[in-house]
Amino acid sequence: MAFEVVHRDESLERLERDVKYTAGYSPAVVKAFRKRMWSIRNAVDERDLREVKANHFEKLKGKREHQHSMRLNDQWRLIIQLEGKGANKTLAVIGIEDYH
Numbered sequence: 001m002a003f004e005v006v007h008r009d010e011s012l013e014r015l016e017r018d019v020k021y022t023a024g025y026s027p028a029v030v031k032a033f034r035k036r037m038w039s040i041r042n043a044v045d046e047r048d049l050r051e052v053k054a055n056h057f058e059k060l061k062g063k064r065e066h067q068h069s070m071r072l073n074d075q076w077r078l079i080i081q082l083e084g085k086g087a088n089k090t091l092a093v094i095g096i097e098d099y100h
Contacts, residue, residue, distance in 0.1 A: 003091040005041060008081075012093050025076075025096065032072035033096060040091055046082060067094060075099060 007013035015023045015030065016037045022030050036055070043049050049070065050057045056071035060079075069077040079094040 002041060002044060003089055005037075005091050005093065007093045009093070009095055012095065029072055029076050029096065032076070033078060036070050036072065036078050037093075040080070040093075045089065069097075069099075072096065 007016070011021075011023045012033075014021050015025075015033060025033070039049065039052065039055065046057070046068075049055055054071070056069070058069050059065065060067045060069060067079055067081045069079055072078055075098060077097050077099050079097055081092040081094055083090045083092055
């Protein structure tokens with residue numbers, strides 16, 4: 001059973017689905033975002049995401065310890081949040097953030 005995926009930002013949902021929409025990001029970031037979203041949608045659970053070293057799937061710290069990040073490139077990260085338990089987990093796409 002794959003995650004249920006929800007977007008907390010309408011523009012990120014559009015970025016995933018609308019091939020002409022860039023949300024102001026560079027083509028490389030858009031391509032990496034769509035690649036990560038493909039990985040997310042094909043993952044059974046977070047172990048599948050963690051297993052691919054290129055994802056750099058990392059738990060955040062401090063007041064954001066309930067969130068994780070996945071690398072899009074050296075500068076940009078996809079912020080996600082796992083919600084729920086067991087087979088009923090939802091993966092919420094929170095945003096794309098500049099880590100520099």
